Structures are given as structure tokens and as C-alpha cells.
Amino acid sequence: MTIRTISIDFDGVLHQYTSPWLNAKTIYDPPVPGAIDFLRELITSFKWDVCIFSTRNTEPAGVKAMQKWLVENGLEEAWVTRIRFPLEKPLAWIGLDDRIITFEGFFPKEAELWNFKPWNKRDAGIAPQEHDAVSAQSDAARDQEEHRQGSTEAKQA
Numbered sequence: 001m002t003i004r005t006i007s008i009d010f011d012g013v014l015h016q017y018t019s020p021w022l023n024a025k026t027i028y029d030p031p032v033p034g035a036i037d038f039l040r041e042l043i044t045s046f047k048w049d050v051c052i053f054s055t056r057n058t059e060p061a062g063v064k065a066m067q068k069w070l071v072e073n074g075l076e077e078a079w080v081t082r083i084r085f086p087l088e089k090p091l092a093w094i095g096l097d098d099r100i101i102t103f104e105g106f107f108p109k110e111a112e113l114w115n116f117k118p119w120n121k122r123d124a125g126i127a128p129q130e131h132d133a134v135s136a137q138s139d140a141a142r143d144q145e146e147h148r149q150g151s152t153e154a155k156q157a
């Protein structure tokens with residue numbers, strides 16, 4: 001079976017990170033809603049090499065703190081031990097990060113980079129507690145669209 005590597009950022013993706021940075025081993029906040037289930041889903045699929053790639057990885061105490069935080073927030077220890085915490089950017093199929101722009105073949109304006117705000121710091125950003133409602137809405141819209149396409153295809157057949 002093909003195993004693919006995912007490189008996941010910690011602060012602002014898994015960890016809510018609403019308080020300022022203190023040090024590698026201090027993790028103030030709870031997870032972003034859905035983070036623990038997301039990790040569990042990837043790990044238990046046995047299709048993913050799950051890497052948490054964080055500046056916290058540079059200190060053993062930082063890695064220990066993240067592992068402890070994951071267990072305290074409900075990820076089974078057996079799954080936590082399967083997560084890698086590489087020191088160098090892993091060769092990954094995909095990355096998940098709150099401070100990255102997906103490159104689509106054209107370069108962003110300098111000001112766009114300078115003024116960049118991660119999802120949870122934007123005025124019109126989706127607050128974590130609203131996320132479930134928003135994704136339920138988009139699921140419903142997608143289902144409707146699939147249903148519509150399905151009935152068009154059925155008519156064409």
C-alpha cells in the first residue's frame with residue numbers, strides 16, 4: 001500500500017494558539033475543534049506517515065510537551081507514538097499550515113505577504129466554534145450539487 005507523508009504545523013493548526021509564544025514546551029490552549037479526530041483518522045487509516053513539523057521540534061521538551069498535550073486532549077497514546085516530529089522539513093505529499101499561501105503559478109504581492117493574517121486572526125475569519133456549522137453547510141451544498149449532477153447524468157444516459 002502507498003504511504004503518503006503529511007507535514008502538519010502545530011501552532012495555529014492543531015493548537016489554537018490564541019496566546020503569544022512563550023517557549024517550545026508551553027502550550028496554553030486547547031486543540032482547534034476537530035484536530036484530534038483528524039489526526040486519529042489519518043493515523044488509523046494506516047495510509048499516512050503523519051509528521052508534526054513545528055519549531056517546537058527543535059527542543060526535546062517541546063516534542064514531549066506536544067505528545068503530552070495530544071494525550072491530554074484525547075488522542076490515544078498508541079497513536080501519539082506513531083506521529084513523527086522531524087527536525088527538518090519532511091519530504092511530504094502535502095502540508096497543512098496556517099501561514100502558507102498555496103502557490104498557484106503566480107506570485108503574491110509583497111503587501112499580501114506583509115499583511116498576511118492566519119485564518120483565526122482575520123476579522124471575517126471563521127471562529128473555531130463556527131467551523132462545524134460552516135462545514136455542515138458546505139457538505140449540504142456539495143451533496144445537493146452531486147445530487148443535481150447525478151440526475152443530469154441519469155437523464156443523459
Ligand SMILES: [Mg+2]
Nearest residue numbers: 009011012098
Ligand atoms: Mg502555525
